Amino acid sequence: MKTLNIIGCGKLGxxxxxxxxxxxxxxxxxxxxxxxxxxxxxxxxxxxxxxIKDIRELPPADFTLISTPDSAIANVCxxxxxxxxxxxxxVVFHCSGSLTSSILELAHQFGCHTASVHPVHSFAxxxxxxxxxxxxxxxxxxxxxAVTQLEQLFSNIDAIPVAIKPExxxxxxxxxxxxxxxxxxxxxxxxxxxxxxxxxxxxxLNCIKPIVNNTTDNIINLGTAKALTGPIARQxxxxxxxxxxxxxxxxxDKNIVALYQSLGKIAIQLTAxxxxxAQELYNMFEVDVTS
Numbered sequence: 346m347k348t349l350n351i352i353g354c355g356k357l358g359x360x361x362x363x364x365x366x367x368x369x370x371x372x373x374x375x376x377x378x379x380x381x382x383x384x385x386x387x388x389x390x391x392x393x394x395x396x397i398k399d400i401r402e403l404p405p406a407d408f409t410l411i412s413t414p415d416s417a418i419a420n421v422c423x424x425x426x427x428x429x430x431x432x433x434x435x436v437v438f439h440c441s442g443s444l445t446s447s448i449l450e451l452a453h454q455f456g457c458h459t460a461s462v463h464p465v466h467s468f469a470x471x472x473x474x475x476x477x478x479x480x481x482x483x484x485x486x487x488x489x490x491a492v493t494q495l496e497q498l499f500s501n502i503d504a505i506p507v508a509i510k511p512e513x514x515x516x517x518x519x520x521x522x523x524x525x526x527x528x529x530x531x532x533x534x535x536x537x538x539x540x541x542x543x544x545x546x547x548x549x550l551n552c553i554k555p556i557v558n559n560t561t562d563n564i565i566n567l568g569t570a571k572a573l574t575g576p577i578a579r580q581x582x583x584x585x586x587x588x589x590x591x592x593x594x595x596x597x598d599k600n601i602v603a604l605y606q607s608l609g610k611i612a613i614q615l616t617a618x619x620x621x622x623a624q625e626l627y628n629m630f631e632v633d634v635t636s
Contacts, residue, residue, distance in 0.1 A: 348374040350406040351394075352421050353413030354387040356468040357440055361410070362391040363475050364502040371498065374406050390471055403430045408498075409457075411439045411449075418448050426451045436491045438462055443518040445511040446487040453488070460487025460495055461514070464504065465521065479503035486511050532557065534601050541597060570618040577612040580623055585609075589629070606630060 349371045351358045358376075365371040373394035378384040384396040397403055400421070409431065411421050418439050425431050433456035437449050442463045449459040466481045468474050483504045485492055496506040509517060532553070539549035563572035576584040592602045609630045616622060626632075 346370075346372045347407035348372045348405075349408040349410060350375045350377070350403050351387075351410045351412060352377050352400065352403075352425075353411060353417065354378055354384070354391075355412060356471050356474070357464070358410060358412035359387055359390045359471040360468055360474040360478060361412075361440075361464075361502070362387075362394065363471065364478060365498065366391060366393045367475075368501055370501040371408065375403050377403060400424050400430060401428050403428075405430075405432050405435075407435065408494075409435055409437045411437070413439075415441045415444055418444065422449050422452050426455050431455055431457050434458065436460070436494055438487065438491060438495060440464065442521060443515050445514050446491070447511065458488050458491035458494070460485060460491035462495055462499065462506075463514075463518075464499075467525070480505060482507050484509040484514075484517065486514070531604075534604055537598065537601065541595065570615045573612060573615050575612075577609060577626070578616050580616070580626055582623065582625055582629070585626070585629055 346369065349362070349365065351362055351373070354362065354376045355378075362373050362376070366373050373391055375397045376384055376387050376391070376394045377397040377400055378387060381396060381398050384398070388394045388396045403425075409425065411418050413421055418441065422437070425437070431437065431452055435452075435457045436459075437452040437457045438446070438460045439449065440462055441448075444461060446453075446459045446461045448461075449457075453459045462483050462485045464478070464481050464483045466474060466478060479502075481504050483499050483506050485495060485499075485506050486509050487495075492508070499506050535553060536546055536549050539552070540546065544552070560572060576588070588605070591597075592605060610632050613622060613626060613630055613632050
């Protein structure tokens with residue numbers, strides 16, 4: 346069985362290591378975190394592996410995963426090379442969503458195979474992630490040998506490897522930010538509007554919960570254009586005029602007003618995929634018809 350060393354074994358590293366160990370795809374050989382306490386906790390969570398205090402103590406391995414924060418990946422890679430803790434043909438990879446395998450160039454020059462693999466998964470708790478990881482899309486790029494080996498490893502734990510061009514990773518990651526982080530911001534904007542309407546947050550959350558759940562289901566099952574409902578999809582000009590007037594006259598946060606208008610333009614573009622759009626609607630949101 347091939348071996349794996351992990352540097353920076355947090356929630357992501359714990360999840361992947363346990364899955365590979367349980368599936369007997371890899372032998373978890375050594376784990377090295379910033380503190381020996383967190384290293385021992387990681388070994389306990391994974392259920393295998395040897396806790397290492399310092400990179401200089403790492404044994405050779407077939408695979409080396411650097412799952413530190415993005416800002417530390419280059420320094421860890423340099424330390425591995427400087428301390429001669431890599432062997433030629435070792436596969437060195439990281440799981441950053443925005444960085445490419447080029448951050449591992451020193452290891453590549455040393456003779457290692459390098460890649461980046463980004464699982465599109467929220468690693469809030471390893472005990473939950475190990476149960477829900479199956480069918481997770483994992484975008485992957487790097488040199489051919491590394492990609493081939495890692496595609497097999499991630500397929501072994503029921504992930505779905507998807508190739509991505511290195512130059513596309515940053516824009517791809519911004520897309521994920523919109524789908525996840527900014528979705529939270531969007532819900533926060535909704536709750537602040539409820540607050541301005543005199544409705545407390547607990548009641549507001551109960552109010553929007555079924556709508557949010559139903560909408561996300563519809564997006565996945567029907568696509569965005571068919572999932573869109575509401576006054577723009579209906580081209581209800583009177584309601585939209587009243588919305589814009591209320592936002593301007595009731596001292597609503599300017600960021601929320603701008604968000605309403607920006608998202609309205611995208612909603613108009615989606616509506617136009619299924620039906621003709623009244624010119625008044627384009628004018629109301631100042632949408633460029635030619636764009």
